[in-house]
Amino acid sequence: MTVAVVQFGGSNCDRDTVRALAHLGVDAELVWHEDGLPDDTSGVVLPGGFSYGDYLRAGAMAARSPIVDEVRDAADAGTPVLGICNGAQIGCESSLTPGAFTTNESARFQCERVTLRVENADTPWTDHFEEGELVEFPIAHGEGRYEIDDDRLDELEAEDRVLFRYCDEDGEVTSEANPNGSKHSVAGVLGERDSVAVLMPHPERVTLPDIGHTDGQGVLRAFSE
Amino acid sequence: MTAYTATVEVRLKHGVLDPEAETTGRALERLGFELEDLRAADRFEVDLEADSADDAAERAGEMAERLLANPTIHDYEVSVEER
Numbered sequence: 001m002t003v004a005v006v007q008f009g010g011s012n013c014d015r016d017t018v019r020a021l022a023h024l025g026v027d028a029e030l031v032w033h034e035d036g037l038p039d040d041t042s043g044v045v046l047p048g049g050f051s052y053g054d055y056l057r058a059g060a061m062a063a064r065s066p067i068v069d070e071v072r073d074a075a076d077a078g079t080p081v082l083g084i085c086n087g088a089q090i091g092c093e094s095s096l097t098p099g100a101f102t103t104n105e106s107a108r109f110q111c112e113r114v115t116l117r118v119e120n121a122d123t124p125w126t127d128h129f130e131e132g133e134l135v136e137f138p139i140a141h142g143e144g145r146y147e148i149d150d151d152r153l154d155e156l157e158a159e160d161r162v163l164f165r166y167c168d169e170d171g172e173v174t175s176e177a178n179p180n181g182s183k184h185s186v187a188g189v190l191g192e193r194d195s196v197a198v199l200m201p202h203p204e205r206v207t208l209p210d211i212g213h214t215d216g217q218g219v220l221r222a223f224s225e
Numbered sequence: 226m227t228a229y230t231a232t233v234e235v236r237l238k239h240g241v242l243d244p245e246a247e248t249t250g251r252a253l254e255r256l257g258f259e260l261e262d263l264r265a266a267d268r269f270e271v272d273l274e275a276d277s278a279d280d281a282a283e284r285a286g287e288m289a290e291r292l293l294a295n296p297t298i299h300d301y302e303v304s305v306e307e308r
Binding site: 056057060064092093098099100102103104105106107145147148149181 | 241242243244245247248291292293295297298
């Protein structure tokens with residue numbers, strides 16, 4: 001039983017993710033995408049980075065690589081799958097999750113701490129939090145603006161599939177607190193099953209206590225259950 | 226089989242914000258140009274052999290659907306010319 005952290009050429013949060021999972025007692029290993037998922041895969045992380053140099057669109061190339069078909073099969077079988085940052089872009093590009101992450105409203109790469117409000121605490125990724133709880137994660141992306149057509153966003157919200165929204169320190173969802181222009185300030189969403197999730201902020205960067213905040217542990221603990 | 230060039234133009238759907246195009250437009254204005262709006266698009270030229278122009282267009286359309294465009298945010302147009 002091992003969580004596969006899938007490495008593509010250009011992934012750069014892969015080792016951080018393995019360390020963060022190991023800190024939580026989760027058995028995790030790096031899996032080069034050409035090698036396919038190990039037989040004993042119990043979970044999958046699509047980590048952050050710049051797979052394939054963000055050619056065409058961030059995540060577009062990795063989303064069409066053969067291992068993503070295996071990830072899709074695993075997800076359909078109920079295996080937990082988490083896409084972080086570039087992994088979130090890959091998740092949306094491969095239709096594991098709805099919508100798309102595209103160029104920030106600022107047209108700039110942004111690396112900063114953001115406050116997130118937990119929108120649905122009844123998922124494996126958020127059940128260590130309370131609904132409405134505020135957490136602080138870092139973002140580091142140039143293409144993190146969540147886009148989706150209005151009807152589909154209405155559906156997602158009606159189905160309670162928004163995990164996190166960007167908000168201010170009081171928990172108010174405002175345009176000033178929206179770092180990248182994401183529609184309805186969406187920072188993370190669920191796939192069709194609640195065992196599949198993507199988010200642009202980095203939980204693995206706020207998991208190790210010697211770095212500081214540990215809010216990200218709540219998300220990654222989904223793999224220890 | 227005939228040699229064709231299929232051109233696929235991919236652009237953001239109407240109403241989807243394009244920060245790069247806005248920044249480019251503002252840069253043109255800083256250079257003294259007057260403009261009302263600016264839209265950007267990606268253009269792919271695919272050389273291929275096909276039985277007919279329709280066949281070439283169909284294959285290029287499938288390329289757009291499966292990779293060149295992201296249907297969530299993009300529209301695309303295909304045109305075909307003999308090479």
